[in-house]
Amino acid sequence: NAGVTQTPKFQVLKTGQSMTLQCAQDMNHEYMSWYRQDPGMGLRLIHYSVGAGITDQGEVPNGYNVSRSTTEDFPLRLLSAAPSQTSVYFCASSYNRGRETQYFGPGTRLLVL
Amino acid sequence: EDQVTQSPEALRLQEGESSSLNCSYTVSGLRGLFWYRQDPGKGPEFLFTLYSAGEEKEKERLKATLTKKESFLHITAPKPEDSATYLCAVEKGGGNKLTFGTGTQLKVEL
Numbered sequence: 001n002a003g004v005t006q007t008p009k010f011q012v013l014k015t016g017q018s019m020t021l022q023c024a025q026d027m028n029h030e031y032m033s034w035y036r037q038d039p040g041m042g043l044r045l046i047h048y049s050v051g052a053g054i055t056d057q058g059e060v061p062n063g064y065n066v067s068r069s070t071t072e073d074f075p076l077r078l079l080s081a082a083p084s085q086t087s088v089y090f091c092a093s094s095y096n097r098g099r100e101t102q103y104f105g106p107g108t109r110l111l112v113l
Numbered sequence: 114e115d116q117v118t119q120s121p122e123a124l125r126l127q128e129g130e131s132s133s134l135n136c137s138y139t140v141s142g143l144r145g146l147f148w149y150r151q152d153p154g155k156g157p158e159f160l161f162t163l164y165s166a167g168e169e170k171e172k173e174r175l176k177a178t179l180t181k182k183e184s185f186l187h188i189t190a191p192k193p194e195d196s197a198t199y200l201c202a203v204e205k206g207g208g209n210k211l212t213f214g215t216g217t218q219l220k221v222e223l
Protein backbone atom coordinates (compact mmCIF):
# COMPACT_ATOMS: atom_id res chain seq x y z
CA ASN A 1 0.00 0.00 0.00
CA ALA A 2 1.57 3.26 -1.14
CA GLY A 3 -1.21 5.29 0.53
CA VAL A 4 -1.60 8.80 -0.87
CA THR A 5 1.04 9.88 -3.37
CA GLN A 6 1.62 13.34 -4.80
CA THR A 7 3.77 14.61 -7.66
CA PRO A 8 5.78 16.72 -8.10
CA LYS A 9 7.40 17.34 -4.70
CA PHE A 10 8.49 20.83 -5.66
CA GLN A 11 7.67 23.13 -8.57
CA VAL A 12 8.57 26.66 -9.61
CA LEU A 13 6.20 28.49 -11.95
CA LYS A 14 6.12 31.88 -13.52
CA THR A 15 3.03 34.04 -13.16
CA GLY A 16 0.45 33.05 -15.77
CA GLN A 17 1.71 29.53 -16.33
CA SER A 18 -0.56 26.56 -15.81
CA MET A 19 0.19 23.23 -14.22
CA THR A 20 -1.42 20.13 -12.75
CA LEU A 21 -0.64 18.72 -9.33
CA GLN A 22 -1.14 14.98 -9.28
CA CYS A 23 -2.68 12.98 -6.44
CA ALA A 24 -3.34 9.25 -6.33
CA GLN A 25 -4.45 6.80 -3.64
CA ASP A 26 -4.58 3.01 -3.58
CA MET A 27 -6.93 2.53 -0.61
CA ASN A 28 -10.16 2.56 -2.62
CA HIS A 29 -11.29 5.71 -0.80
CA GLU A 30 -14.35 7.50 -2.16
CA TYR A 31 -13.53 10.87 -0.59
CA MET A 32 -10.55 12.89 -1.78
CA SER A 33 -9.65 16.48 -1.08
CA TRP A 34 -7.07 19.18 -1.69
CA TYR A 35 -5.78 21.58 0.98
CA ARG A 36 -3.29 24.38 0.92
CA GLN A 37 -1.12 25.23 3.90
CA ASP A 38 0.23 28.72 4.46
CA PRO A 39 2.15 30.07 7.46
CA GLY A 40 -0.20 31.16 10.23
CA MET A 41 -3.30 30.09 8.27
CA GLY A 42 -3.63 26.38 8.92
CA LEU A 43 -4.81 23.92 6.30
CA ARG A 44 -7.61 25.27 4.10
CA LEU A 45 -9.85 23.16 1.89
CA ILE A 46 -9.69 23.98 -1.84
CA HIS A 47 -11.85 21.31 -3.54
CA TYR A 48 -13.13 17.89 -2.64
CA SER A 49 -14.76 14.89 -4.26
CA VAL A 50 -17.08 12.22 -2.81
CA GLY A 51 -16.61 9.86 -5.74
CA ALA A 52 -15.74 9.56 -9.42
CA GLY A 53 -17.49 12.23 -11.43
CA ILE A 54 -18.48 14.31 -8.36
CA THR A 55 -16.55 17.36 -7.20
CA ASP A 56 -17.37 20.42 -5.09
CA GLN A 57 -15.77 23.60 -3.86
CA GLY A 58 -14.18 24.08 -0.48
CA GLU A 59 -13.20 27.23 1.35
CA VAL A 60 -10.69 28.68 -1.15
CA PRO A 61 -11.51 27.36 -4.66
CA ASN A 62 -10.74 30.42 -6.82
CA GLY A 63 -7.96 29.84 -9.35
CA TYR A 64 -8.12 26.06 -9.09
CA ASN A 65 -9.89 23.41 -11.09
CA VAL A 66 -10.44 19.71 -10.34
CA SER A 67 -11.96 16.65 -11.96
CA ARG A 68 -12.35 13.05 -10.80
CA SER A 69 -12.54 10.52 -13.60
CA THR A 70 -11.38 7.53 -11.52
CA THR A 71 -11.58 6.54 -7.85
CA GLU A 72 -7.78 6.58 -7.57
CA ASP A 73 -6.84 9.97 -9.03
CA PHE A 74 -7.75 13.54 -8.13
CA PRO A 75 -5.62 16.11 -9.99
CA LEU A 76 -5.59 19.80 -9.10
CA ARG A 77 -5.14 22.27 -11.95
CA LEU A 78 -3.85 25.80 -11.70
CA LEU A 79 -5.16 27.57 -14.77
CA SER A 80 -3.07 30.77 -14.59
CA ALA A 81 -0.68 30.77 -11.65
CA ALA A 82 -0.42 33.83 -9.40
CA PRO A 83 2.11 34.61 -6.64
CA SER A 84 -0.75 34.28 -4.11
CA GLN A 85 -0.86 30.58 -4.98
CA THR A 86 2.63 30.04 -3.58
CA SER A 87 1.93 27.45 -0.90
CA VAL A 88 2.27 23.83 0.12
CA TYR A 89 -0.50 21.66 -1.29
CA PHE A 90 -1.72 18.48 0.38
CA CYS A 91 -4.04 15.85 -0.98
CA ALA A 92 -6.01 13.65 1.42
CA SER A 93 -8.37 10.70 1.13
CA SER A 94 -10.80 8.74 3.29
CA TYR A 95 -13.90 6.59 3.15
CA ASN A 96 -17.02 8.68 2.61
CA ARG A 97 -18.96 7.67 5.69
CA GLY A 98 -18.21 10.63 7.91
CA ARG A 99 -16.07 10.42 11.04
CA GLU A 100 -13.44 8.69 8.93
CA THR A 101 -9.73 9.36 9.23
CA GLN A 102 -8.34 11.37 6.34
CA TYR A 103 -4.88 10.25 5.21
CA PHE A 104 -2.59 12.88 3.77
CA GLY A 105 0.01 12.77 1.04
CA PRO A 106 3.54 14.15 1.43
CA GLY A 107 2.70 17.48 -0.20
CA THR A 108 3.75 19.57 -3.19
CA ARG A 109 5.65 22.79 -2.53
CA LEU A 110 4.78 25.38 -5.17
CA LEU A 111 6.58 28.66 -5.75
CA VAL A 112 5.04 31.15 -8.19
CA LEU A 113 7.36 33.94 -9.27
CA GLU B 114 -18.78 30.46 11.52
CA ASP B 115 -16.86 27.37 12.56
CA GLN B 116 -13.65 28.16 14.37
CA VAL B 117 -10.78 26.09 15.70
CA THR B 118 -8.17 27.79 17.88
CA GLN B 119 -5.02 26.12 19.11
CA SER B 120 -2.79 27.30 21.92
CA PRO B 121 -0.04 27.91 22.56
CA GLU B 122 1.35 28.65 19.09
CA ALA B 123 4.73 27.33 20.17
CA LEU B 124 5.93 25.36 23.18
CA ARG B 125 9.43 24.48 24.27
CA LEU B 126 9.84 21.68 26.83
CA GLN B 127 12.73 19.93 28.47
CA GLU B 128 12.84 16.17 28.02
CA GLY B 129 10.57 14.62 30.65
CA GLU B 130 8.64 17.85 31.30
CA SER B 131 4.95 17.02 30.83
CA SER B 132 2.51 19.57 29.38
CA SER B 133 -0.75 19.99 27.49
CA LEU B 134 -1.77 21.49 24.16
CA ASN B 135 -5.21 23.05 23.79
CA CYS B 136 -7.71 23.03 20.92
CA SER B 137 -10.87 25.05 21.46
CA TYR B 138 -13.66 24.94 18.92
CA THR B 139 -16.97 26.55 18.07
CA VAL B 140 -18.90 24.36 15.67
CA SER B 141 -22.46 23.21 15.63
CA GLY B 142 -23.07 19.51 15.28
CA LEU B 143 -19.57 18.21 15.97
CA ARG B 144 -19.12 14.74 14.49
CA GLY B 145 -15.47 14.27 15.31
CA LEU B 146 -12.30 15.98 16.48
CA PHE B 147 -9.04 14.85 14.96
CA TRP B 148 -5.44 15.25 16.11
CA TYR B 149 -2.58 15.07 13.63
CA ARG B 150 1.17 15.32 13.95
CA GLN B 151 3.17 17.09 11.22
CA ASP B 152 6.93 16.89 10.85
CA PRO B 153 8.75 19.57 8.83
CA GLY B 154 8.39 19.03 5.08
CA LYS B 155 5.89 16.18 5.49
CA GLY B 156 2.15 15.66 5.40
CA PRO B 157 0.00 15.45 8.53
CA GLU B 158 0.04 12.04 10.23
CA PHE B 159 -3.10 10.86 12.01
CA LEU B 160 -2.99 10.44 15.78
CA PHE B 161 -6.50 10.32 17.30
CA THR B 162 -10.20 10.80 16.65
CA LEU B 163 -12.56 11.79 19.48
CA TYR B 164 -16.30 11.65 18.94
CA SER B 165 -18.05 12.74 22.13
CA ALA B 166 -17.44 14.76 25.28
CA GLY B 167 -15.72 12.74 27.97
CA GLU B 168 -13.90 10.50 25.54
CA GLU B 169 -10.17 9.87 26.00
CA LYS B 170 -7.60 8.10 23.83
CA GLU B 171 -3.96 7.24 24.48
CA LYS B 172 -0.97 6.35 22.40
CA GLU B 173 2.47 6.00 23.97
CA ARG B 174 3.23 9.36 25.67
CA LEU B 175 0.16 11.11 24.19
CA LYS B 176 -3.35 11.30 25.62
CA ALA B 177 -6.21 13.19 23.98
CA THR B 178 -9.35 14.31 25.80
CA LEU B 179 -12.53 16.03 24.66
CA THR B 180 -15.09 18.32 26.30
CA LYS B 181 -18.01 20.18 24.71
CA LYS B 182 -15.81 23.18 23.98
CA GLU B 183 -12.22 21.99 23.74
CA SER B 184 -9.77 19.17 23.44
CA PHE B 185 -6.44 18.68 25.14
CA LEU B 186 -3.43 16.75 23.96
CA HIS B 187 -1.44 15.76 27.04
CA ILE B 188 2.19 14.85 26.55
CA THR B 189 3.72 12.87 29.40
CA ALA B 190 7.51 12.76 29.82
CA PRO B 191 8.18 13.94 26.25
CA LYS B 192 11.27 12.96 24.28
CA PRO B 193 13.05 14.94 21.54
CA GLU B 194 11.39 12.73 18.91
CA ASP B 195 8.02 14.17 19.98
CA SER B 196 9.10 17.50 18.49
CA ALA B 197 6.64 18.36 15.71
CA THR B 198 3.65 20.55 14.93
CA TYR B 199 0.41 19.19 16.34
CA LEU B 200 -2.74 19.99 14.38
CA CYS B 201 -6.33 19.83 15.54
CA ALA B 202 -9.29 19.58 13.13
CA VAL B 203 -13.06 19.28 13.50
CA GLU B 204 -15.66 17.64 11.32
CA LYS B 205 -19.26 18.68 11.58
CA GLY B 206 -22.38 17.06 10.27
CA GLY B 207 -23.02 17.00 6.52
CA GLY B 208 -19.81 15.61 5.12
CA ASN B 209 -16.17 14.75 5.60
CA LYS B 210 -14.91 18.33 5.43
CA LEU B 211 -12.37 19.26 8.09
CA THR B 212 -11.70 22.68 9.61
CA PHE B 213 -8.16 22.93 10.95
CA GLY B 214 -6.52 25.03 13.62
CA THR B 215 -3.17 26.67 12.96
CA GLY B 216 -1.26 24.17 15.07
CA THR B 217 1.10 24.12 18.05
CA GLN B 218 4.79 23.82 17.28
CA LEU B 219 6.38 21.67 19.99
CA LYS B 220 10.11 21.43 20.59
CA VAL B 221 11.47 19.02 23.16
CA GLU B 222 15.06 19.60 24.20
CA LEU B 223 17.55 17.36 25.98
